[in-house]
Amino acid sequence: MSTASNQMRDWGLAALFASIVAIAVFVGHRNHELRARQLELASAGAEAIAEGREPPTGVEAAGLVGAARPSPHYAFLRKRTVITEGKVRELGGAHAPATDKLLYDAAQRFDRNGAFVELLGDNSGRAVAARAAKNGIAVSVVAPSNPAGMPWLILLGALGLGAVIAAAGALVGGAARPLGLALGGALLAIPAYGWGGAGATISIVAGALAITFAQMRGTIDRCAAGLRRHKTALAFLAPATIAMLVLVATPFCVGLVLGFFDHHQGQWTFVGLHNFGEILSGGGRAFDDPLNFWFILGVTVLWTAANVILHVTLGVALALVLKQSWLRGKGVYRMLLILPWAIPNYITALIWKGMFQGEYGAINALLHSAGLDGVSWFSSWSTAFTANVVTNTWLGFPFMMVVALGALESIPRDFYEAAEVDGATGWQRFWHITLPHLRPALAPAVVLGSIWTFNMFNVIFLVSGGKPGGSTDILVTDAYRWAFERGERYGMAAAYGTIIFLVLLLWTVFGARIGRKEEAA
Amino acid sequence: MKWLLVLLIAACGSSREGVVLWHAYNGPERAALEHVAAEWNDLHPETPLTLVQVPYDAFADKITSAVPNGNGPDLFVYSHDRIGDWAAAGVIEPIEFWVDDSIAGRYQKDALAAMAYRDDLWGLPMALKCLALFYRTDRISAPPKTTDELFAMAARARGSYPLAYANSDLYDHAPWLHGFGGVVLDEHGELRIASAEAADAMAFSKRLIDRGVVPAETTGPLVETLFNEGKADMALEGPWFVGDIAKGVPWAVSTLPIVSETGRPAAPFFSAEGVLMSARARDKDAAFAVMLFIAGDRSANERARDAGQIVPNAGVHDDATQAVFRKQLEHTVLIPAAPAMRMVWTPYMTALAKVQSGGESPSDALLEVEREVRRYSEPPR
């Protein structure tokens, strides 16, 4: 009966949620328990050594490590001894067990930071403890141990029982149906309490109640009906969406979150909105200081606008020219004009940089041969900016040209023929036929092209390198510098990325509003 | 010691997948390293060594992301100046545990000290690099001994610049900085960027351009081109330049001149390339054995002979060029491995470019650099 199958479907949803929560808290609990056990053992081992007793079983290596005897010639070399089972020997040397290094490292750490008990940072699962003792440092190293296995019996048992309860509720009908669902879905809360405490129990119960509530209101039924109605569309959409969610949305979310932390010499600290404040306030600098966010934003906007206008104009113009039936050698021109896109842009960007070099570059050579003075391209903002724009236009117009070629292809010839018969001029034909047809196909290229240009790192970095004085840097290059030239401040870089994202989002939303108004008009 | 460790490895039995070493070498240095690796594999088939070449641009980032995730190499070759960062982040393993005085005694003191940071030793040195003065023997019979002689050369116009070097790169500017008595970090590791001596050095670099001694706005690749095409008679370059000199160009090397204003020799930075061990190396004892071999005397001899490297191992025979670099090494300043140093390069480059194009006074520019670097190296509140 459909009510019974619906009940099982709803129970399935609740059970899925409950299982995820239960497994998550179990794993956390198990890791925590393992960690506590290892640390306890290590501590006990160190204590035993300090008191001269045998360390308990499970301790891989333990001993009383002596003080460091520095080498007379080198400040950074030293030797230590260890007393195990009453015998003294040198740490290290021939035939030494691999654990000797761990004992040595522990003693070093003790000397620097005092007593400690910890799991080793190398993910081996080993625990080490060191404490002061009468004649040295008591150190013990615990071997990695296996964590407890998954409690399959409990999980399956709870799920099975829950399924039965939910089915029974459906069969009885009436008020028993939601009751059965709530009960059956929340059964895993009981073992989850043992693993994750009240928090886990409450979330599972809340999840079950939420599903029950949704069932009573018919929400789930509506969603299921909707999915059925649109199943073809969703089936077509699914592969791309899943790929994007996993590989793009996830790092994206991580990037967003990282912006709230600061990374300083390997440590991550939560700093809330500090990074954003630091960036948006311009770092306490004047507005015309090239390291001020607002200055860089201005440069970036100018950069994007200039490039997009040039790319589209040049690309569309060339595509139009290359469509003329009377033109000879179209194929050859097309192949030649696509070369800037085909050649790896690392080397071509560097060639352009060389061409703009003040003394020996080809551009100044050309100017000299025309009788003009050479320009010192990277000494002033406007010329360096121009150099960047020229290079990026050279690199970017083939893409627009190809897109325009494809777009022009889809315009039926009859329109043009009819327009010619009507006596329309070339310009009128372009304005009334070509452009409206071009716009929808060109739109994605322009929108995405501007996003890519806004975030175009290579050209700026390789050609002007931000010269003069960092003023031709755009937002993404400054973010890069935070990540790699200012002490690996990845948190700042991530916050920067988030701000860039928000700027672009605002611009897109804004632009879409305007676009829609134009269409309506 | 080496043999004892070898026995140790043999005695420990094998669950070996071998040792993986990453490097960014190309050309003759790469060939020499691969030859050394092949020798190790012949001698120790139970501990196979695999070399992986990683492009230099991506190298440091790859190490920083791969090692903490357990995907990195066991060993890698890199210059010493990142040791501070990586040690603080727990990416590399201190190795003084395996090193005793006899091993340490094989290397020049300065070279080994370069691989140390905060009381621990982090690797063994393989090759030393610093700048020296390359000159074309068809243009110059005797290289200048002082900077006044250098200026005198410019006065004799001949259609080429006496010298070419990367003006706005701190690495190339360092000889003048140290020659005037300035430093970046003092001996306590404190920033000493904005000093009168550093300002003098910057003004000097501008004078070099203004008096036509060096071309302005020169980059590394351009220096090499100018030297090869005869548009510059001398170049400040390192041992890697030997392979870049075009065929048919007669050349020689000499030590850098003495700065006439102070009487001190121009002292470039020196960096030590060495083998570092990842903190997540699977078998650290085996990895150290490989490290010892790669940085050992046999390998050093080969690398010095076939790749022209300046090796820190005692008792290795130098050819004429290497002997000059060896002499220059006596007047060098080690690039500080402190994390603050890595934040200095870009702001300093900006400052040099500004001063050399006449946009700012040296002392103002240096104050800005120091302010900026201090800002970046402060931890968040």
Added chain:
Amino acid sequence: MKRPRLATLVITYAALTVITAVVLYPVLLVIKKAFEPGRQFAINASPVPSTLTLDHFGDLFGARGGHGELMFLHHAWNSLVAAAATTVVGVILSCTAAYALSRFRFPGRRAGLTAFLVVQMFPATLLIMPLYVLLDRLGLLNSMAGLVMVYATTAIPFCVWTLKGYFDTLPRELEEAARMDGAGAWQTFWRVMFPLARPGIAVTALFSFMTAWNEFIMASTFLTDDSRYTLPVLIQSSVGQYSADWGFFAAGAIVTSIPVMVLFYVLQRFLVGGLTAGSVKG
């Protein structure tokens, strides 16, 4: 069409020539470097090489790896596999998604379309680290599959938007006709719509191929085994810390560009042949 006036003819050809010359000049400099001996670029601005040598190409094709294998063929093959796979995966994923977004009305359609756009806004250069960790957790690190998926998802937003635009211009009568003939949704898509969107698919395929073919940063970060390296990584290895072998790089750049040119040559007939003109009349 009648022939235009002489003035238009002259101006057009002149403009084309100038533009082509400007476009070609840096390319000629790269070609010149590939054939001239020496590791550095010459100062001479002329695009004609003064001496010719095939040494750089010899170095490129003859480069041997640590075990003596020929690196160029190996890495070229890796690149080809990665780019071809990216093209196939990218085109298929984008086509299906674009078809859904164009033809079907369902809640969240507008949002979905915008979402494809929005995720591109976060600069990719800053996401390499999180992506690295993610691929590691998924077990896709150091694998062709992982790299292909990353490239495909980079190319998808543009492809989806472009193809949606193309599908939008195709009239629905064709699908209705197919439906009346008893074809299912997939049949309709595959037999009717897919072939008609050829110009869009040509652009999409070329774009996906190029996204993967010339990409260097992600390939060198996500591949830790040098037998899996792609061609751009091989070429980039000639750029060292202090100096670079630009002859090798230039030769590599030229050789790397050839497959792209070939692909464009093959695909361009979809961009210019009158395949769709006239076939969409009602």
